[in-house]
Amino acid sequence: MERVRVRVLAFARIRELLGGAQRSLELSPGARAGDVLPALAGEVPALGALADSTRIARNGRIVSLDEPIRDGDEIALLPPVGGG
Amino acid sequence: MERVRVRVLAFARIRELLGGAQRSLELSPGARAGDVLPALAGEVPALGALADSTRIARNGRIVSLDEPIRDGDEIALLPPVGGG
Amino acid sequence: MYAIVREPIDPRALETAIGAHCGRYGGVATFLGTVRDRAADGRPVVALEYEAFEPMALAEFERIAAEAGERFGDVALAIVHRVGDVAAGEISVAVVVAAAHRRAAFAACEYAIDALKSRAAIWKKERYGDGSGNWLPGMP
Amino acid sequence: MYAIVREPIDPRALETAIGAHCGRYGGVATFLGTVRDRAADGRPVVALEYEAFEPMALAEFERIAAEAGERFGDVALAIVHRVGDVAAGEISVAVVVAAAHRRAAFAACEYAIDALKSRAAIWKKERYGDGSGNWLPGMP
Numbered sequence: 089m090e091r092v093r094v095r096v097l098a099f100a101r102i103r104e105l106l107g108g109a110q111r112s113l114e115l116s117p118g119a120r121a122g123d124v125l126p127a128l129a130g131e132v133p134a135l136g137a138l139a140d141s142t143r144i145a146r147n148g149r150i151v152s153l154d155e156p157i158r159d160g161d162e163i164a165l166l167p168p169v170g171g172g
Numbered sequence: 173m174e175r176v177r178v179r180v181l182a183f184a185r186i187r188e189l190l191g192g193a194q195r196s197l198e199l200s201p202g203a204r205a206g207d208v209l210p211a212l213a214g215e216v217p218a219l220g221a222l223a224d225s226t227r228i229a230r231n232g233r234i235v236s237l238d239e240p241i242r243d244g245d246e247i248a249l250l251p252p253v254g255g256g
Numbered sequence: 257m258y259a260i261v262r263e264p265i266d267p268r269a270l271e272t273a274i275g276a277h278c279g280r281y282g283g284v285a286t287f288l289g290t291v292r293d294r295a296a297d298g299r300p301v302v303a304l305e306y307e308a309f310e311p312m313a314l315a316e317f318e319r320i321a322a323e324a325g326e327r328f329g330d331v332a333l334a335i336v337h338r339v340g341d342v343a344a345g346e347i348s349v350a351v352v353v354a355a356a357h358r359r360a361a362f363a364a365c366e367y368a369i370d371a372l373k374s375r376a377a378i379w380k381k382e383r384y385g386d387g388s389g390n391w392l393p394g395m396p
Numbered sequence: 397m398y399a400i401v402r403e404p405i406d407p408r409a410l411e412t413a414i415g416a417h418c419g420r421y422g423g424v425a426t427f428l429g430t431v432r433d434r435a436a437d438g439r440p441v442v443a444l445e446y447e448a449f450e451p452m453a454l455a456e457f458e459r460i461a462a463e464a465g466e467r468f469g470d471v472a473l474a475i476v477h478r479v480g481d482v483a484a485g486e487i488s489v490a491v492v493v494a495a496a497h498r499r500a501a502f503a504a505c506e507y508a509i510d511a512l513k514s515r516a517a518i519w520k521k522e523r524y525g526d527g528s529g530n531w532l533p534g535m536p
Contacts, residue, residue, distance in 0.1 A: 099519055145517075148451055256372060279431070294419075362427070
């Protein structure tokens with residue numbers, strides 16, 4: 089079984105809940121984009137409530153929740169945006 | 173009969189045709205705003221063709237061509253405007 | 257803040273003059289009219305020569321600003337037009353509007369520049385490289 | 397000209413950067429987002445703290461500018477957003493658009509700021525006088 093270790097980038101409210109802007113995370117083989125936030129919610133339960141509103145970018149591109157994740161990916165967790 | 177002497181202010185094309193931005197003009201008693209440009213056209217015929225497009229301001233306020241003119245008035249001859 | 261000026265226009269100074277950065281407003285919309293270096297027929301233009309009947313033009317600026325306030329709410333406006341020779345690329349007119357929200361700022365800014373162009377006692381002459389010139393047609 | 401910056405934004409420098417005064421354009425429309433000193437509930441706001449996922453935000457700025465060009469023709473755009481603490485009254489975002497005519501400049505400017513707010517990977521937190529703060533709701 090292939091190891092799947094990714095770099096997680098967190099922003100805004102998610103960054104604060106996670107306690108940092110970056111961390112590494114090991115996922116089960118066959119993991120998909122939608123598995124990242126639930127995996128972190130095991131450690132920080134408040135993140136679970138944000139899963140519905142969070143978009144996932146894989147290597148700088150927004151992906152659907154069933155996008156397969158590969159070892160070495162950069163996974164960004166994006167709360168609803170609102171600059172300006 | 174009352175003398176009607178006015179100060180004429182001319183702008184843009186009218187100023188150039190008239191050869192100056194200001195001049196004084198003596199009008200017949202009972203003169204109206206619409207009489208100013210024709211009076212000057214006697215001296216500068218090219219002004220005659222501009223009468224239809226020229227608006228008249230009497231003492232800083234746009235007036236209709238039948239507005240009576242009084243001695244001492246300031247009469248401005250305004251070509252179609254187009255700043256910006 | 258309404259003015260007819262002979263020197264170059266500094267839009268940043270206008271923002272300050274209307275209090276755009278006082279914390280009350282959330283958006284500033286600015287329009288700068290700049291002199292194009294080509295006439296409609298393609299001839300090179302070196303400058304536009306602007307002329308105003310200043311008291312009437314300024315009174316119109318104030319009326320336009322009052323109308324913008326009635327239509328778009330709490331807006332702060334600066335309307336400044338330059339006269340004399342304005343070289344290609346330079347700013348001939350600036351309208352700066354601060355408002356709580358961007359919709360009102362954009363709407364008031366566009367309203368004011370449209371009204372200025374069609375109503376203010378200002379004229380312009382296109383000046384070409386060969387020394388000749390041409391008064392541009394305005395609105396009656 | 398697209399940037400995420402930490403220092404104060406200078407809109408005049410952006411005009412120069414996009415060639416707004418090169419003589420090719422007849423109008424420049426600018427939108428500056430400024431930080432309001434009151435929250436929606438009336439609480440005093442001392443600053444907004446902005447955060448961006450920079451590579452994605454910049455890529456979005458470029459896409460927005462390309463779309464504006466497709467929709468509104470020959471326009472030159474600068475889109476710059478500041479991150480970090482932006483105090484009440486200061487500029488958080490600037491969109492500067494030069495175009496041959498004012499309609500295109502206004503339309504492209506409003507299009508770009510609307511798109512930026514709803515699509516760019518940028519977030520903001522309202523910071524109050526008592527040291528507390530609140531991430532403002534964004535668009536999913």
